[in-house]
Amino acid sequence: MINITENNKKDCCGCTACASACPKNCISMVCDSEGFKYPKIDIKLCIDCGVCEKVCPVINSEKNEELPEKAYIVRNTNPDIVKNSTSGGAVTAFCEEILSKNGIIFGGAFDKNFEVKHMSAEKTEDLKIFRSSKYVQSDLTDTFKRVKKSLDDGRYVMFTGTPCQVEGLLKYLKKPYEKLFTVDFVCRAVPSPLVWKKYKELKTKKYNSEITYANFREKTYGYHSANLTLRFANGKKSIENTKTDYMLKSFFDGVCSRPSCNDCAFRKVKRVSDLTVFDCWNITRYVPDLADDDKGYTAVIIQSEKGSQMLKDVSKKLIMHKADVDTLIKNDGFMAVQNPDVHPKRSQYFEMLNSGVPLDRIVKELIPVKASRKIFGKFKGILYKTGMLKQMKKLKKH
Ligand SMILES: Cc1cc2nc3c(=O)[nH]c(=O)nc-3n(C[C@H](O)[C@H](O)[C@H](O)COP(=O)(O)OP(=O)(O)OC[C@H]3O[C@@H](n4cnc5c(N)ncnc54)[C@H](O)[C@@H]3O)c2cc1C
Structure with a gap:
C-alpha cells in the first residue's frame, strides 16, 4: 500500500496514478500545508491489493539506457x-x-x-x-x-x-x-499551487480588481525577456520579469x-x-x-x-x-538531466507563508530582488520601444 508521510514526501510526484487505479476508490488526493496534493488512503476500505504500488511511476520508474537519436x-x-x-x-x-x-x-x-x-x-x-x-x-x-x-x-x-x-x-x-x-x-x-494562490490574492489586492488574464511567459519584450503579465477588470496591467516578479523569482530560485x-x-x-x-x-x-x-x-x-x-x-x-x-x-x-538543489530557505519560506506573511514580504526577506533589477524592470518598456533593449542584449552576448 502506498504510504506517503511527512518523512517520504519526495517519493510522491502527485501524478494521481494510484488514486485513479484503486479498485476500491479508497485513495483521495489531499493538499498538504504547502499546497501540494498527496494520496491519502481510507484504511477501512483498502483491501491491500497492491495496485497503487504497481502503477506508481516513482517506484517503477523506467530505466531506459538507449538514448534518443533525433x-x-x-x-x-x-x-x-x-x-x-x-x-x-x-x-x-x-x-x-x-x-x-x-x-x-x-x-x-x-x-x-x-x-x-x-x-x-x-x-x-x-x-x-x-x-x-x-x-x-x-x-x-x-x-x-x-x-x-x-x-x-x-x-x-x-x-x-x-x-x-x-x-x-x-x-x-x-x-x-x-x-x-x-x-x-x-x-x-x-511550483506550489498555494504560492500561486497567495500571489493572485496579493495582486488582486494591490490592483483592487479581479484578474481577467494571466500569462507566465508573455513575449511583450521578446522571447528572451518574457514576463509574467496579469490584466485586471479595471483595465490595469502588471508586467514583471523573472528577476523582479515574486512568483517567477520563487519558481526560478527553486524555493517553492x-x-x-x-x-x-x-x-x-x-x-x-x-x-x-x-x-x-x-x-x-x-x-x-x-x-x-x-x-x-x-x-x-x-x-x-x-x-x-x-x-x-x-x-x-x-x-x-x-x-x-x-x-x-x-x-x-x-x-x-540536472536535479536542482533544495533551496536552503525553503522551509522558512513555507513557514512564513503559512503564518500569513504576504508573499512580497517573504520574497523581500528571503530571496531579495536587486534594486538595479527593479529600476531596469521599470524602464524596460521604453528600452524595448526605442530598440535599446536589443542593443543591450547584443552587447551582453559579446
Ligand atoms: C512547470 C514547467 C516547467 C518547465 N521547465 C522547463 C525548463 O526547465 N527548461 C525548458 O527548456 N523548458 C521548460 N518547460 C517547457 C517550456 O516552457 C515549453 O513548454 C516548451 O518550450 C514548449 O513550448 P511550445 O511553444 O512548443 O508549446 P506551448 O504552446 O507553450 O504549449 C505548452 C504545453 O504545455 C502544457 N502545460 C502548460 N503548463 C503546464 C503545467 N503546469 N502542467 C502540465 N502541462 C502544462 C500546455 O497544456 C501545452 O500543451 C517547462 C514547462 C512547465 C509547464
Whole structure:
C-alpha cells in the first residue's frame, strides 16, 4: 500500500496514478500545508491489493539506457501561434494534427479562477487554453480516467504534461494504446499551487480588481525577456520579469518546488513519451546563418516511432532544423538531466507563508530582488520601444 508521510514526501510526484487505479476508490488526493496534493488512503476500505504500488511511476520508474537519436528545433509557421506560445508553438501543431483525426486533447490550462488544471479541448479554436507554460503544478483531478475512457471509446488522444505525469499516465493505463500520443517537456520543477494562490490574492489586492488574464511567459519584450503579465477588470496591467516578479523569482530560485522535484525520477534524456519539448534559447548555435529574431523556437526530441511520424505529418506547419541531441541537451535542455538543489530557505519560506506573511514580504526577506533589477524592470518598456533593449542584449552576448 502506498504510504506517503511527512518523512517520504519526495517519493510522491502527485501524478494521481494510484488514486485513479484503486479498485476500491479508497485513495483521495489531499493538499498538504504547502499546497501540494498527496494520496491519502481510507484504511477501512483498502483491501491491500497492491495496485497503487504497481502503477506508481516513482517506484517503477523506467530505466531506459538507449538514448534518443533525433532532435529538431522548430517554429510554427503561424506567427500568432508563436507569439502566444512559450517558445516556438510546436505543441499547437501536434494538437491540431490529433484534432484532425477527431481526437481529444488534454493539457495544463487555467480554469476560470486562474487555477492550473488539466483540461480538455476538441476544437481548434479552444487550443489557446493550452498555449504558454503555467509554472505551477497542474491539478490532474480525474484526467487519467478520462484519457482511458476516450481511448477505450476508440478515439485519438493527446496528453501533454510533466515527465512524471506522462509516466504516471502510462503506468496507470497498463497497456499501450496505438491512438494515444504523449508529449512531455523538460521540467525544472513544479511550483506550489498555494504560492500561486497567495500571489493572485496579493495582486488582486494591490490592483483592487479581479484578474481577467494571466500569462507566465508573455513575449511583450521578446522571447528572451518574457514576463509574467496579469490584466485586471479595471483595465490595469502588471508586467514583471523573472528577476523582479515574486512568483517567477520563487519558481526560478527553486524555493517553492514540490519536494520530489529535487530528486526527480524522470530527469533523463530518454523518456516514455513520444516527443519531449523545451525552450531553445540558442538558435544561432545550431543554425549560424539564421539571425535570432527573439520570437522563440521549440527544441523537440523524438522519443518514439509515433513521435517521428508526428513530425512528418506536421512538417507543413513547422519550420524545422535538425539538431544533435547531446548538444541540444547541453546548451538548452540541461534541466532534463540536472536535479536542482533544495533551496536552503525553503522551509522558512513555507513557514512564513503559512503564518500569513504576504508573499512580497517573504520574497523581500528571503530571496531579495536587486534594486538595479527593479529600476531596469521599470524602464524596460521604453528600452524595448526605442530598440535599446536589443542593443543591450547584443552587447551582453559579446
Ligand atoms: C512547470 C514547467 C516547467 C518547465 N521547465 C522547463 C525548463 O526547465 N527548461 C525548458 O527548456 N523548458 C521548460 N518547460 C517547457 C517550456 O516552457 C515549453 O513548454 C516548451 O518550450 C514548449 O513550448 P511550445 O511553444 O512548443 O508549446 P506551448 O504552446 O507553450 O504549449 C505548452 C504545453 O504545455 C502544457 N502545460 C502548460 N503548463 C503546464 C503545467 N503546469 N502542467 C502540465 N502541462 C502544462 C500546455 O497544456 C501545452 O500543451 C517547462 C514547462 C512547465 C509547464
